[in-house]
Amino acid sequence: MSQVNAREYWTDMNRAEQGVATFMAVTIGGLLVAMLAGGLDPTYFLFLFGLGGMFALMSLGLNAQWGFTGLINFSVAAFFGLGAYGAALMTATNSPVAGGFDPIFGLVLGLVLAAVFAVAIGIPTLRLRADYLAIATLGLAEVIRTVILNERDLTAGSQGLRGIPGFFENWPVLSTFPEAMPGLRIEIIPGQPVVLELSFWEQLLNVSLLLVFLGVSFFVLRRAHRSPWGRVLRTIRSDEDLAKTLGKNTYWYKMQAFVLGSLVMALAGVFFAHLNLFVDPSNLDPITTFYVWVAVMLGGAGSNRGALFGGFVVVAIREGPRFINELPPAPVRNVLEGIINVIPSVTVEIPSIVLDAGPLRLLLIGLTIILVMRYRPQGVLPPQRELIWPDAIDDDEKARPEMGVREAKTGEIDD
Amino acid sequence: MAVTEQFLELAANGLVYSSIIILGSIGLSLIYSIAGFANFAHGDTMTVGAYATLIAFGAVGGAGFSILGLPLGFFVALVIGIVVTAAVALVTERLVYKPLDIGSIGLLITSIGVAFIYRALIQVQFSSDSRRFDIDRLRPIEPLVEYGIRITKHDIAIVISAVTLVVGLHVLLQHTDLGRKMRATADNPDLARASGIRIRRVELWTWVLGAGLAGAGGAFLGLFNLLAPRMGFSELLVIFAAVILGGIGSVYGAMLGGLLIGMIVSMTPLLSTVGIPIGGEYAAALAFIVMVLVLLVRPEGIAGEPVGGG
Amino acid sequence: MLAAGCVGTTDEDNGDGGSADDDGSADDDGSSGDGGGDQYSIGMVDSLTGSLADFGERNQRGVELALEDVNAIGIDDRELDIIVEDSEGNGQGGVAAAQKLVNQNNVPFLIGAVGSGVSLSIYESVIQGTDVVQLSQNSTGLALSEFPDLLRMSPSGQSQSAALADIVTEDGYDEVAITYINDEFGESLTDAFTGFYDGEVAFERAHDGEQASYSGLLSDMNGSGADAWLFITYQEEFATQVNNMFESGYEAQLYGADSNRGNTVISNTPEGSINGMKVVEPSAPVEQDSFQEFSSRFEEEHGEEPTVWSAFAYDCVITAALSIKAADEFTGSALSEVVRDVTRPEGEEVFSYEAAYEILDNDGTPSDIDYQGVSGPIDFNEDGDPVGTLQVLEVQNHEYVPIEFREG
Numbered sequence A: 001m002s003q004v005n006a007r008e009y010w011t012d013m014n015r016a017e018q019g020v021a022t023f024m025a026v027t028i029g030g031l032l033v034a035m036l037a038g039g040l041d042p043t044y045f046l047f048l049f050g051l052g053g054m055f056a057l058m059s060l061g062l063n064a065q066w067g068f069t070g071l072i073n074f075s076v077a078a079f080f081g082l083g084a085y086g087a088a089l090m091t092a093t094n095s096p097v098a099g100g101f102d103p104i105f106g107l108v109l110g111l112v113l114a115a116v117f118a119v120a121i122g123i124p125t126l127r128l129r130a131d132y133l134a135i136a137t138l139g140l141a142e143v144i145r146t147v148i149l150n151e152r153d154l155t156a157g158s159q160g161l162r163g164i165p166g167f168f169e170n171w172p173v174l175s176t177f178p179e180a181m182p183g184l185r186i187e188i189i190p191g192q193p194v195v196l197e198l199s200f201w202e203q204l205l206n207v208s209l210l211l212v213f214l215g216v217s218f219f220v221l222r223r224a225h226r227s228p229w230g231r232v233l234r235t236i237r238s239d240e241d242l243a244k245t246l247g248k249n250t251y252w253y254k255m256q257a258f259v260l261g262s263l264v265m266a267l268a269g270v271f272f273a274h275l276n277l278f279v280d281p282s283n284l285d286p287i288t289t290f291y292v293w294v295a296v297m298l299g300g301a302g303s304n305r306g307a308l309f310g311g312f313v314v315v316a317i318r319e320g321p322r323f324i325n326e327l328p329p330a331p332v333r334n335v336l337e338g339i340i341n342v343i344p345s346v347t348v349e350i351p352s353i354v355l356d357a358g359p360l361r362l363l364l365i366g367l368t369i370i371l372v373m374r375y376r377p378q379g380v381l382p383p384q385r386e387l388i389w390p391d392a393i394d395d396d397e398k399a400r401p402e403m404g405v406r407e408a409k410t411g412e413i414d415d
Numbered sequence B: 001m002a003v004t005e006q007f008l009e010l011a012a013n014g015l016v017y018s019s020i021i022i023l024g025s026i027g028l029s030l031i032y033s034i035a036g037f038a039n040f041a042h043g044d045t046m047t048v049g050a051y052a053t054l055i056a057f058g059a060v061g062g063a064g065f066s067i068l069g070l071p072l073g074f075f076v077a078l079v080i081g082i083v084v085t086a087a088v089a090l091v092t093e094r095l096v097y098k099p100l101d102i103g104s105i106g107l108l109i110t111s112i113g114v115a116f117i118y119r120a121l122i123q124v125q126f127s128s129d130s131r132r133f134d135i136d137r138l139r140p141i142e143p144l145v146e147y148g149i150r151i152t153k154h155d156i157a158i159v160i161s162a163v164t165l166v167v168g169l170h171v172l173l174q175h176t177d178l179g180r181k182m183r184a185t186a187d188n189p190d191l192a193r194a195s196g197i198r199i200r201r202v203e204l205w206t207w208v209l210g211a212g213l214a215g216a217g218g219a220f221l222g223l224f225n226l227l228a229p230r231m232g233f234s235e236l237l238v239i240f241a242a243v244i245l246g247g248i249g250s251v252y253g254a255m256l257g258g259l260l261i262g263m264i265v266s267m268t269p270l271l272s273t274v275g276i277p278i279g280g281e282y283a284a285a286l287a288f289i290v291m292v293l294v295l296l297v298r299p300e301g302i303a304g305e306p307v308g309g310g
Numbered sequence C: 001m002l003a004a005g006c007v008g009t010t011d012e013d014n015g016d017g018g019s020a021d022d023d024g025s026a027d028d029d030g031s032s033g034d035g036g037g038d039q040y041s042i043g044m045v046d047s048l049t050g051s052l053a054d055f056g057e058r059n060q061r062g063v064e065l066a067l068e069d070v071n072a073i074g075i076d077d078r079e080l081d082i083i084v085e086d087s088e089g090n091g092q093g094g095v096a097a098a099q100k101l102v103n104q105n106n107v108p109f110l111i112g113a114v115g116s117g118v119s120l121s122i123y124e125s126v127i128q129g130t131d132v133v134q135l136s137q138n139s140t141g142l143a144l145s146e147f148p149d150l151l152r153m154s155p156s157g158q159s160q161s162a163a164l165a166d167i168v169t170e171d172g173y174d175e176v177a178i179t180y181i182n183d184e185f186g187e188s189l190t191d192a193f194t195g196f197y198d199g200e201v202a203f204e205r206a207h208d209g210e211q212a213s214y215s216g217l218l219s220d221m222n223g224s225g226a227d228a229w230l231f232i233t234y235q236e237e238f239a240t241q242v243n244n245m246f247e248s249g250y251e252a253q254l255y256g257a258d259s260n261r262g263n264t265v266i267s268n269t270p271e272g273s274i275n276g277m278k279v280v281e282p283s284a285p286v287e288q289d290s291f292q293e294f295s296s297r298f299e300e301e302h303g304e305e306p307t308v309w310s311a312f313a314y315d316c317v318i319t320a321a322l323s324i325k326a327a328d329e330f331t332g333s334a335l336s337e338v339v340r341d342v343t344r345p346e347g348e349e350v351f352s353y354e355a356a357y358e359i360l361d362n363d364g365t366p367s368d369i370d371y372q373g374v375s376g377p378i379d380f381n382e383d384g385d386p387v388g389t390l391q392v393l394e395v396q397n398h399e400y401v402p403i404e405f406r407e408g
Helices: A006-012 A015-036 A042-067 A076-091 A103-125 A130-150 A174-180 A198-226 A228-238 A240-245 A250-276 A286-299 A304-323 A330-340 A357-375 A405-410 B003-034 B042-060 B072-097 B103-126 B153-175 B177-187 B189-194 B199-224 B231-246 B251-267 B269-273 B280-297 C053-073 C091-104 C116-127 C142-146 C158-170 C184-196 C215-223 C235-248 C263-268 C289-302 C308-326 C332-338 C353-361
Strands: A184-189 A192-196 C007-009 C039-046 C079-086 C109-111 C133-136 C150-152 C175-181 C200-207 C228-232 C253-256 C278-283 C348-350 C369-371 C389-396 C399-407
Touching: A015 A042, A015 A304, A042 A076, A042 A198, A042 A250, A042 A286, A042 A304, A042 C091, A076 A103, A076 A130, A076 A250, A076 A286, A103 A130, A103 A250, A103 B280, A130 A286, A130 B103, A130 B231, A130 B280, A174 A198, A192 A198, A198 A228, A198 A250, A198 A304, A198 C091, A228 A240, A228 A250, A240 A250, A250 C091, A286 A304, A286 A357, A286 B103, A304 A357, A357 B103, B003 B042, B003 B153, B003 B177, B003 B199, B003 B231, B003 B251, B003 B269, B003 C215, B042 B072, B042 B103, B042 B199, B042 B231, B072 B103, B072 B199, B103 B231, B153 B177, B153 B199, B153 B251, B177 B189, B177 B199, B189 B199, B199 B231, B231 B251, B231 B280, B251 B280, B269 B280, B269 C215, B280 C215, C039 C053, C039 C091, C039 C308, C053 C079, C053 C263, C053 C289, C053 C308, C053 C353, C079 C091, C079 C308, C091 C109, C091 C116, C109 C308, C116 C133, C116 C142, C116 C150, C116 C184, C133 C308, C133 C332, C142 C184, C158 C184, C158 C228, C158 C253, C158 C278, C158 C389, C175 C184, C175 C215, C184 C200, C184 C228, C200 C215, C215 C235, C235 C263, C278 C308, C278 C399, C289 C308, C308 C332, C308 C353, C308 C369, C348 C353, C353 C369
Parallel strands: C039 C079, C039 C109, C109 C133, C133 C150, C175 C200, C175 C228, C228 C253, C253 C278, C348 C369
Antiparallel strands: A184 A192, A184 C007, C278 C389, C389 C399
16 A cells, blocks of 8 residues: 555545534534543533444345345344344343353354354345335344244343343453453643543443444454355346346345345444443334434445444434434523524524433434435435555556547547 | 124224225225235325314314214315325325336335324324214114114114215226226226226326225224324234235226124134134234235235246 | 633542542532532433323422422522423433433432333443432332432332232222333332232233224224223323223223322213222322421412322422432432431431421431421331332322322
8 A cells, every 4th residue: 555645535535525524523522522521521422422332233235135144134233132132032030041251252153143043034025126125124123023032931022131241241351350340530731521431331331342342343344345156246236137237146145145234234233232231122114124224314325334334324314303302402592592692672582492312313314315315316425536545546647648549640639 | 792792883883993994905805906016005004184174174163054963074085184194195106106117015115114204294283182073973873782882873874875986986997998007907907008007197096096995985984983192003914914815907806805804803702602702802913814824825815816936 | 719721630529538539529629510519419310201191290390389489598698409300201201311411411319200111221330339319209110229328218019019019909900900101110110009909810812002093902902801991101092092992881899009190081081981990109298387388389380289209209309409409519428428317217307398497407416307298207227218108099070089098
């Protein structure tokens, strides 16, 4: 790889990428400022970051199915749930089948369940055309959710599984890390200290686990996408008949992509179990599937970076309404009123609608879907250079010949 | 309880539930074949109809004579609810679907966004608690009880109303100009356009009829059970199962599919009685499995046209 | 004091003895995540929406009155502030709400929740392992008794189940059909009931919450042949079940637990559909002056008499306030040391926040007072459960009427 300096890197990015990078920088910067000023608790920030990463992970998985291969999979929530339940059934205190095992077993069980059910769902559905695949996967995901909800002797039903330990609870050094770390008190603005204590270090461990999962998945999927295998998938996506003509067993390829994506989604579920420490059938509600779809659509189908970006935006949509329950939000309103009321003898109160978090979330998701489909259906960061090996891009301009070929041969000039 | 008694009881209830499903599945099938995509907002369209009727009934009131236990005001509210639902669908079509040029999968995904917006707006107004129409509940019809059939006059009203609407649709499709054009467009859009049919008008009418029927179905569902913002989405997959079983593109297939799926869902408790350990709570899951089987074995369903390539 | 911009460890802050213990919650300057330096902020997880919304409403009314009483005097010149989050009546919502309160708002004391499964999930997934004190306002499921650090203001449902078993037998039914909500609360009370009941359980089945219809379930219940039907479920679900029963023409003698009764049931069911139903729930000490005063204030404000649930919520707030006053510092560990003592039988009996505060203010220790709540003597035992009595209500003319009291 050739050396790239920062300035060149910036101008190399297209406008969309620059926009996203700026947006991310501003957002992360803003959050850091809020934290250092004592306004946003660091532990809660890490929790939100964990959630964002989790959605990003699921988006990576869906990307492997929809982005690479064109499979409209509406069963994301089911695989997320299977991963979460696999982890929980092995480790939760009220697990009807096991409980108290090391989380590694939960990880294995979650992945195994995902693989098994991916094949089970894939067999009847992967031959179907796109819209039927969507409906069928949604239906089968609901079947899985219904079974988990009702087979109380296996899954504890709607009570849920609780008392799930952290992932590293049995590891030699890491399990004592949170207690061993000193409580830190950072005071940048006097009177507004930032306290980093036990819960912070615990959450930091969780986030590290997430970053490992994310890193591994991102790396594996990127390699897969650029490989000949990935190329077949892309051919299937754009023209399945062509792929068949080329002698590829498209069904088999689709199955592989489906299982691969489902494994990544289950990984997200395992992480969720050890983050939330509680799992119940509501985690398999179809809305989770649609959150992940929004993330992938926003990011751009086929783009792994876009999937990451989309994941974090979706968490903002999901958790934001907890804090903002008026439209326009109170701080915005105060600022606007302050500006308008500067005019003497004018006292204006900007009307606001009070909204509960529930409907506000639905509204935001619905609007996001419609706006993306209307104005940028290819997503914010559609894959471009991701698909090309870096070596294949020349950073130097190729020398242009002085004359065209015909000129060179005959001396005539083309108009 | 004797198996026959339970059978009759479940079958009677199933008939009412099927009527509601049929109202939904006809609309979905029409939209699927003429507008060309799977409308995932159809369930929430039913919810819109239910709540529109609720509001209208609140305004109109329960005065006037009663038919089968339902005040005249309810029927007036029902008509208002149907009209409002159709209007909402038209506005949505104009604002959201028409400007998009992205193929049927894109429209499918967009309709999910529309579904969320419908539900969000209703939930803002009504919170997520359940409600009922302010109509007195009725005891079951006496003479039928000894046969094990426990239905009320409201149930009869639902079935009769649904049948009326369906017959009306049949008349429209078979004996009117618009109906002829709709059938032609569903069969072969290019030929229809070539023979001078204004596709745009046919499409708009499809939305009106499809959403109107769904709205009626929603109102009846609210009467049969209760109203809650999730009510339509919960039935969406069942309605898809009905449409797929019946065959997309065939209104009569949708009716048959609706009847069959509605009965399967309602009569699932019978399985435990005859020794198959699938409880009533798996009724909807059973419908979905039937749907997947249909897609595997005979994707065109009972009455639809054979499915072409992907 | 640390200079601005310096980083230090929190070890130096922990007042006496520089203990290596650094896992307390909010610091002792009163400046936690929210609220200024003139407030003590605690958290509350309540069912503001969802199946248990009726309880949420009752609780908030009790909390309002309690805050009036506490902040009329204050706690060491500071006001008590309660940050309320909605559990939406389910475990996932409760856990998310508790996460926010504990991690973002750093509360050392958490009142929550209503549903027993929700309280347990919050405890095992969020609270356990931290120092936060958890006091459930309304949970009656039996399993909470297994966790001594999970306190509750409402007595265990075990006594309700025993009483129901006795009542069904006394009414002459030797067969009963039971259906219960499929969560911790429903399961534990049903198990206890079947343990206590001498007759035959002809039918026993769980049901899911928030369903549009329960016709199938009720049809099967009817088929069991039992004439006594016991419902252990929440109000929305029970209202739907009553409607289904009515429209199917089923008749039976109905029994229910504390969770069934509420305005949602009355306003959503036909007149006369549940007449004769008997319900058992915890009772408030109706003879006690402080309760009567509470009751009349409540009636003035809301136009109806309070249920015992409002009284529980009221007492939760008062107990929290007294604990804050009595504790050395505003941290979870300090509060947990005193929270039981402020209501235990050692000490002078006091019946109001004012009276208790006076004693504590004059160098009193927590064992010098025995707060008697408007819901009863409280007196947390070693399982974290209070003492209580029960009352039996009967539905007459579509209204709940108390008919007798029983010992808990």
